Amino acid sequence: MRFQTLADWLAWQETLHPKSIDLGLSRVKTVYGRLLPRATPLFTITVGGTNGKGSCVAMLDSILRQQGYRVGTYTSPHLLCYNERIRIDGRPVSDELICNAFERIERVRNKTTLSFFEFGTLAALDIFATADLDVQVLEVGLGGRLDAVNIIDADAALIASIDLDHQDWLGDTRAAIGLEKAGIFRPGRPAVIGDTDVPATVIRYAFEHSMPVTCFGRDFGYEVFDEGWNWCGRDTQLTALPLPALQGNHQLINASAVLELLQRIEGSLPVGESAIRDGLRLVSLSGRFQYIPASVPVLLDVAHNPQAVKVLADYLSSRFDGKTIHAVFAVMRDKDIHGIIYNIKDLVEHWYLAPLEMSRAATADQLSAVFDSLGVATVRSGFEDAASAFDAAQQNAESGQLVLVFGSFFLVSEILAHIS
Template sequence: MARFDSLQGWLRWQEGLHPRVIDMGLDRAAGVYQQLNPDNVKPPTITVAGTNGKGSCIAFLEAIYRAQGYKVGAYTSPHILKYNERIKIDGQPVADDLICSAFERIDAARGEATLSYFEFGTLAALDLFWRSKVDVQLLEVGLGGRLDAVNIIDADAAIVTSICIDHVDWLGETREAIGQEKAGIFRSGVPAVIGDTDPPQSLLAVARQKHTPLLRIGDDFGYRKTDGGWEWRYADRLLTQLPLPALQGEHQFRNAASVLTAISTLAERLPVSEQAMRQGLTEVKLSGRFQLIDSDIPVLLDVGHNPQAVRTLLEYLQQHYAGVKIHAVFAMMQDKDISGVIKIISPVISAWYLAPLSNPRAASEAMVKQCFNDNQVDHVTGGFANFSEAFSAAQQQAKQDELILVFGSFFLVSEYLASC
């Protein structure tokens, strides 16, 4: 008999099962995975790690492989509206009953082991992908790389998108420390595509130690923007007049170039035509990344929550909204560099509205206001009971030729989309 009869029941139980919300290590998940899949049946796998850009790379990979006609499994985190978004097969979130069935199998296999919420989700995705006989599985590393549950799988190609300071409590306070953690996904003889233009020396050192062939942007592959399009080069291959990526922002050219390179390394096992690449670039979709909601007063959504991501957001705003008055509905988690984010983007924000979140990790209004004070930023309004009140205040103050920006956290973007 199943422990729970609903997905929400399973998820509530998982949140309290393990004594630590984040407990990095591979032994628990690897042991259960061996019980679930003793023959280690594994489709071709691409693992994506990095500080920013992981979700975009997974989305590009998914769109291109699906355009080629492959059955694709994609595992990402966190979700924005529904847990099911984390586990997709052929572009569709997996149904509640299938996830519950996977949880039942994991619960039966774990014995006395207590798994974290994230470990349950990772194991469910892996279980569902091999049982569904997907042609390729795409795995996003949740945190770091070396000790993340995704790393129980030996990938056939890896992508490291970018490395910057984030999650310092678990990964370290320097790019060198964080780079070493990200490099934990490397395997001997398995190509790793590096989309960071200035990778830490620690990452390169681990690659040498593990005999991992690196393909570095700017050296082994690259891109160049052209009139109305762009071109990508890798080895002796050059694709010209590529369509602009459907995902917005200069950084998406780096992500797309990294993805095309990773796909090329697996071309013998998973051939992909130039037409499928072009189609995937134009059809890719991803919620919460420079997502524009058209209305009388347009709304731009972005889940960026660390200095590097917000620097990219700033560049986008300067390019597309120069001279436009911007009203920012804002919230962040307390373990993030709130002051650093404010310092970067405040020059283009005319008015701030502090949105309270129910998440226990969310920074308090007093904490956020102190960060504004430290940066000598004014025009900050708080005291709202919930997100809806904060957003309504922004709507009332903004005019038709202005922009409302909702940014700072996945949870904040989720609040907006849930209210639509």
């Protein structure tokens, strides 16, 4: 074997390709054809979206497993360990399984370059191919049309939301980004969109390519009451459902899209109402409105674009109204930093800029310039690392106040590891 440990494999993969992101399917499709030339097709659900895709994958996984199906999920990025990306029946697979998959990929790769994400995608597909699964649920990494998971023709696909993010790769309008995400749809196969304002270009694209698309607000939706909620589809209703265990009102939109997709594939993967109820109650997902109770409680969220931060701000307003909030913050410099800070600045009393050892991360000086432009004065920087920024926030916060950690998956990952 080329490397003996998962850490060594991952470190090598980070140096293998000259670009961290290299959208396109030709290279990864070539290697996949060599790796699994006679693979038996697995029922595949592909999930994309600007925000909410991780939550949708988690709910699909939870409900399908409650029905008794054997489910493989592939997601990214991870929070605490790489193995989280590849799960079977809710559990991360072992280092040994991943290393063996990497070795098989390396044997057939020849001189084809693969990115870090492409290596991981192929490893997940390789592991799932021999795991006796009923269904694999694949989360898009970036966009959809040219993302590595799109080498698999999905039997059904879901787009959770469409908004501005990764504009350098996907386009600078919701219409353009929506078309990139709609690339995971296939003619004649169920396509579900959970966005509340679907661009007309996406609807037209689906119609022109005979993709039977259903949309939130037009074809399905929900109504909420004190103890639960009702889901309404074209021909079906589910009443008095338990609220999803994932926090935030926006999760009802995600859950609605998930239930619509399950209705659309009931001929292949029938799911009973009891499995839906239990799956919603038991679903879990780290880093999404994750609350850690204490005298100074901590809330962690991976919100990293203006849309997600607006959802976070709404949640803070409803759940922590009147509380003093200390925010530990880091973000990648290619994000809409102005829009992110603008959407939450009125709720945060004190800011702590957490340094990340990544070339993509915005520096304290870059962030300070944005805070200055928005008239935000209570900003602290100069910390040795993210953990030091978090510790400072906890020390300065008084009992009953809140420490918020948000802005980047990488920041939430570091703080979760620090807390652990």
